Amino acid sequence: MSAGPSRLALFWAEYSENKIAVLALVVVVVMILLALFAALISPQNPYDLANLSLRDSRRPPGFVGSGGYTHILGTDPQGRDLLSAIFYGLRISIQIGLAAGFVSLSIGTTLGILAAYLGGRVETLIMRLVDLQLSFPAILLALVIVALLGQGKAQLIGALVAAQYAYFARTAYGAAKAERGKDYIEAALATPLSARLVLWRHMLPNCTPPLIVVATVQIANSISLEATLSFLGLGLPVTEPSLGMLISNGFPYMMSGRYWISVYPGVALIILIVAINIVGDQVRDQFNPRLRK
Amino acid sequence: MTVPALSVQGLTTHFFTRAGVVKAVDGVSFDLAQGEIMGLVGESGSGKTVTGFSLLGLVDPPGRIVEGSIKLNGTELTTLSGSALRARRGREISMIFQDPIATLNPLLTIGQQMQLAIAAHERLGKRAALARCTELLTQVGIPSAEARLRAYPHEFSGGMRQRVAIAIALLHRPAVLVADEPTTALDVSIQAQILLQMRELAAETGTAMIWISHDLAVVSSLATKLAVMYAGKIVEQGPTAALLRDPRHPYTAGLIASLPAMTTPGTPLTQIRGTTPSLLSLPPGCPFAPRCDKQTEACVQKPAMTLDGPRGWRCFHPVGQTAGAPT
Amino acid sequence: MLGFIIQRFIQAVGVMAVMSVIVFFGVYAIGNPIDIVIPPDATQEIRLEAIRRLGLDRPLYEQYFTFLANLLQGDLGRSFVYNMPVLELIGGRLPATLELVLISVISATVLGVSLGIYAGYRPDSWVSKTIMAVSVLGFSVPSFWVGLILILFFAVHLGWLPAGGRGDTVMIWGVAWSFPTLNGLSHIALPAVNLALFKLAMMIRLARAGTREIMLTDTIKFARAAGLSEATILRRHLLKLISIPIITVFGLELGSTLAFAVVTETIFSWPGVGKLIIDSIAVLDRPVMVAYLILVAFLFVTINFVIDLVFALIDPRVRDGASA
Numbered sequence: 001m002s003a004g005p006s007r008l009a010l011f012w013a014e015y016s017e018n019k020i021a022v023l024a025l026v027v028v029v030v031m032i033l034l035a036l037f038a039a040l041i042s043p044q045n046p047y048d049l050a051n052l053s054l055r056d057s058r059r060p061p062g063f064v065g066s067g068g069y070t071h072i073l074g075t076d077p078q079g080r081d082l083l084s085a086i087f088y089g090l091r092i093s094i095q096i097g098l099a100a101g102f103v104s105l106s107i108g109t110t111l112g113i114l115a116a117y118l119g120g121r122v123e124t125l126i127m128r129l130v131d132l133q134l135s136f137p138a139i140l141l142a143l144v145i146v147a148l149l150g151q152g153k154a155q156l157i158g159a160l161v162a163a164q165y166a167y168f169a170r171t172a173y174g175a176a177k178a179e180r181g182k183d184y185i186e187a188a189l190a191t192p193l194s195a196r197l198v199l200w201r202h203m204l205p206n207c208t209p210p211l212i213v214v215a216t217v218q219i220a221n222s223i224s225l226e227a228t229l230s231f232l233g234l235g236l237p238v239t240e241p242s243l244g245m246l247i248s249n250g251f252p253y254m255m256s257g258r259y260w261i262s263v264y265p266g267v268a269l270i271i272l273i274v275a276i277n278i279v280g281d282q283v284r285d286q287f288n289p290r291l292r293k
Numbered sequence: 294m295t296v297p298a299l300s301v302q303g304l305t306t307h308f309f310t311r312a313g314v315v316k317a318v319d320g321v322s323f324d325l326a327q328g329e330i331m332g333l334v335g336e337s338g339s340g341k342t343v344t345g346f347s348l349l350g351l352v353d354p355p356g357r358i359v360e361g362s363i364k365l366n367g368t369e370l371t372t373l374s375g376s377a378l379r380a381r382r383g384r385e386i387s388m389i390f391q392d393p394i395a396t397l398n399p400l401l402t403i404g405q406q407m408q409l410a411i412a413a414h415e416r417l418g419k420r421a422a423l424a425r426c427t428e429l430l431t432q433v434g435i436p437s438a439e440a441r442l443r444a445y446p447h448e449f450s451g452g453m454r455q456r457v458a459i460a461i462a463l464l465h466r467p468a469v470l471v472a473d474e475p476t477t478a479l480d481v482s483i484q485a486q487i488l489l490q491m492r493e494l495a496a497e498t499g500t501a502m503i504w505i506s507h508d509l510a511v512v513s514s515l516a517t518k519l520a521v522m523y524a525g526k527i528v529e530q531g532p533t534a535a536l537l538r539d540p541r542h543p544y545t546a547g548l549i550a551s552l553p554a555m556t557t558p559g560t561p562l563t564q565i566r567g568t569t570p571s572l573l574s575l576p577p578g579c580p581f582a583p584r585c586d587k588q589t590e591a592c593v594q595k596p597a598m599t600l601d602g603p604r605g606w607r608c609f610h611p612v613g614q615t616a617g618a619p620t
Numbered sequence: 621m622l623g624f625i626i627q628r629f630i631q632a633v634g635v636m637a638v639m640s641v642i643v644f645f646g647v648y649a650i651g652n653p654i655d656i657v658i659p660p661d662a663t664q665e666i667r668l669e670a671i672r673r674l675g676l677d678r679p680l681y682e683q684y685f686t687f688l689a690n691l692l693q694g695d696l697g698r699s700f701v702y703n704m705p706v707l708e709l710i711g712g713r714l715p716a717t718l719e720l721v722l723i724s725v726i727s728a729t730v731l732g733v734s735l736g737i738y739a740g741y742r743p744d745s746w747v748s749k750t751i752m753a754v755s756v757l758g759f760s761v762p763s764f765w766v767g768l769i770l771i772l773f774f775a776v777h778l779g780w781l782p783a784g785g786r787g788d789t790v791m792i793w794g795v796a797w798s799f800p801t802l803n804g805l806s807h808i809a810l811p812a813v814n815l816a817l818f819k820l821a822m823m824i825r826l827a828r829a830g831t832r833e834i835m836l837t838d839t840i841k842f843a844r845a846a847g848l849s850e851a852t853i854l855r856r857h858l859l860k861l862i863s864i865p866i867i868t869v870f871g872l873e874l875g876s877t878l879a880f881a882v883v884t885e886t887i888f889s890w891p892g893v894g895k896l897i898i899d900s901i902a903v904l905d906r907p908v909m910v911a912y913l914i915l916v917a918f919l920f921v922t923i924n925f926v927i928d929l930v931f932a933l934i935d936p937r938v939r940d941g942a943s944a
Contacts, residue, residue, distance in 0.1 A: 135872065135875075135920070136879075136920070137875065137876035137879035137880060139879055139880055139882065139883070140879035140882070140916065143882065143897075143898075143901065144646070144901075144909075144913065146901075147901035147902075147904075147909070148646070220760065224760075224762040227762055227764070227765075228762055228763070228764050228883055231764045231883075231886075232764075232882070232883065232886055232898055233898075233902070234898075234901070234902075244764075247764075247765070247768065251768065251887075254768065254771065254772055254776060255775075255776060255783065259772055259776075262768055262772075263768075263772070266765050266768065266769075269762070269765065270761055270762075270765060273760050273761065273762070274756075274757065274760050274761065277756070277759070277760040278756075281756070349844075349845055351841060351844055351845060353836075376849075379844075379847055379849060380847065381847070382844065382845055382846065382847040383845065383846035383847025383848070384847055387845060387846065388842075388845040389842075389845075390838050390841065390842060392838060395837060395838040395839060396838045396839060396841075396842040397839065397842070398839050398843075398857055398860065398861065399935070399936070399937060400860045400861060400864075400934060400935060400936070401856070401857075401860065409843070409846075409848055409852060409856055410846040410847070410848065412852075413846060413847040413848045413849065413852065414847055445936040445937070447936065447937045447940070448936075448940075458842065461842075461846055462845070462846065464846075
């Protein structure tokens with residue numbers, strides 16, 4: 001642990017060599033800040049129905065509404081200020097992405113390491129299940145689970161977790177299995193250290209780098225999957241629209257040229273997802289010794 | 294005097310990596326007469342494999358030949374265009390590799406792979422091509438060759454696969470065959486068989502061979518002359534018998550002293566202290582100096598090749614001689 | 621070879637059996653569809669009668685066996701909502717989905733593998749770098765968003781292509797297909813591009829990684845040392861060697877694209893099974909959901925089985941029973 005700061009500094013030095021990755025990281029941080037302080041910076045609270053007026057609905061960018069201020073990005077079919085709706089939508093998207101990511105990470109890692117550590121029948125059972133699930137498209141699984149559990153934040157997160165924990169399990173299993181075979185783990189197990197200590201001190205740290213990479217990618221995937229489900233009308237309730245729901249709401253109006261209702265929330269979503277993926281790519285390249293020259 | 298099959302002068306191959314320039318091959322020179330077998334010996338990382346690839350023009354980027362001359366049957370190879378060089382590969386100079394499992398394509402039959410190698414250089418009728426393949430396979434010691442042409446690599450043992458690779462390399466009776474540790478991955482008994490066969494083949498076909506190996510014992514049973522490489526340079530060369538009996542370079546002497554067969558039974562084997570230097574940061578003078586017992590101030594200079602008849606060495610303090618140049 | 625086929629076939633049947641159990645109990649464990657089938661103001665008698673008629677009063681395992689017995693006779697039940705045999709319902713829509721999926725995956729594979737091999741063969745050229753940059757985008761941008769942009773640009777802005785529907789079809793073997801007519805092609809173009817883009821990115825990455833790896837192997841070095849031309853090496857060695865990972869992923873992608881078609885079909889109002897399942901989920905039409913999932917599982921298993929056979933054809937090691 002004492003080597004922590006210097007290793008982090010080295011990591012950052014290498015990371016900052018890639019200007020695009022730095023830009024992507026800045027974008028991610030800015031978007032998280034926007035989401036955190038959505039309530040402070042938004043011209044309007046888009047969830048407060050009392051604020052909304054149907055007279056203001058579907059207005060183009062730059063329109064000055066009944067609230068007396070300019071709707072920079074226009075308004076949606078419910079008369080919400082789009083800029084505010086995007087800030088709040090970002091908050092929901094990021095919340096769901098992070099929550100689903102961390103729950104999948106915990107469940108998947110636990111299962112993966114347990115399978116690698118215990119071996120035998122438990123290993124076979126867990127990994128067969130994981131492989132079966134990995135061969136099944138995540139979107140379909142999420143779709144069915146949302147259909148079965150009904151709509152709502154918890155259900156949505158549950159569906160995303162069910163669709164994604166398997167990636168973490170596979171990654172953790174692979175890394176832990178490789179470590180398990182090494183002599184030092186055998187040696188540690190032979191000492192009177194408790195098994196839990198071995199797992200915690202030795203196997204988990206060695207799984208961390210690949211798991212961080214998978215986590216970044218999966219958080220982006222969660223956000224994307226949530227948006228997709230919302231777009232299909234199977235996501236969150238309409239009263240608190242995420243980015244996907246905003247896009248979905250605007251879709252019917254696109255044919256008549258009212259592009260902004262779908263396009264601006266979409267642009268926000270794409271920037272967020274692409275930025276996270278670029279960060280993830282860079283981190284993966286840095287963790288992958290084979291790509292180093 | 295006849296033109297040598299292969300004449301290499303000052304061959305220099307560098308790898309331009311992010312960490313710096315790696316001088317993998319640094320001024321290598323030798324001649325190879327028709328039908329002659331030369332052993333190229335060195336530790337891993339000494340540049341012997343890169344030398345082999347350089348001869349065929351197969352150095353992968355970021356590496357390239359920066360200097361020197363390679364004359365094959367009198368033709369300069371380093372200035373040839375890519376396609377002219379390709380036309381000579383496999384026809385006038387061939388190469389086989391260490392791991393016969395990795396060299397053959399697992400998804401093509403032996404016959405298909407041999408015919409691809411034939412078609413690269415000649416238009417032969419199907420029957421003539423088949424006859425050539427069968428002949429070569431029989432020559433390298435594969436029984437019922439004609440039937441085996443339809444077999445896939447995984448149906449052969451490791452030794453048999455290496456024989457197939459040798460047959461492919463010899464399809465066009467090349468003047469020179471570069472063999473990069475071709476028996477290292479095989480059982481000792483099969484290794485001996487193949488060595489014997491290769492010597493016969495070389496004598497029969499007149500193909501000259503460069504046998505690359507880290508194992509001095511294996512090479513010396515086969516090669517008529519030896520070249521010892523260290524850190525990208527040939528540090529000693531000469532006829533096998535003379536070189537083994539009476540090594541001049543301390544590194545060669547160390548290699549010989551570490552061979553079990555070369556020492557009196559019961560006496561402990563000696564080893565060369567230290568490790569191979571990094572090619573990125575070689576000492577300014579003699580690269581072997583840091584590991585050498587005879588090192589003096591003179592060794593901060595680069596030793597030139599001292600020639601003595603068929604023999605040569607790069608050392609200021611050759612073993613068994615007083616300091617200075619021989620007369 | 622025959623032993624290999626039989627072994628894989630038994631495995632496939634086993635997987636199907638397990639899938640049928642999971643799907644059935646998964647779908648039937650939750651919600652009560654009776655509320656959808658009968659009007660809310662119906663009397664208790666009508667309610668009970670409906671429950672009995674649909675067999676919802678019997679224990680779950682009994683329902684499963686009835687379901688299984690019917691399934692084996694090709695009877696997947698009747699849709700609660702459409703009140704018609706599910707098989708007919710899905711069968712009528714399947715060709716539209718299959719047509720879309722096949723066109724997308726095949727074109728994505730052909731194009732993606734070509735671009736990927738190029739990018740892997742010349743990794744430092746600017747063309748390769750452009751290909752890779754675009755593929756990163758194709759990888760991370762959600763499919764539904766790409767669909768929206770396609771509609772906005774090609775249908776709304778340029779007005780070149782229709783935004784939805786299937787257009788004219790031609791009957792071949794009693795099934796309607798879009799691709800033989802120009803109008804049909806114009807309708808399938810945007811959804812096919814939409815569905816293909818993500819797969820394209822994946823195929824490019826896969827082919828590039830495979831090419832880079834294979835080109836560094838001794839097999840290629842040996843072929844070069846034998847004097848083979850680069851064109852021959854690419855055609856005879858690389859293409860053959862790279863086909864193994866490509867075919868594996870092709871099979872997996874065919875299955876997942878079938879599932880992903882749900883999104884594309886919704887955006888472009890493409891009358892396939894994907895739209896049907898979204899509608900059925902919304903109204904808890906159990907027989908349709910079960911049938912769809914069983915169908916997807918069946919297609920998955922079939923695809924995997926066929927892929928295994930193709931492997932056996934390509935790779936002699938698999939053919940000879942060396943377990944892959």
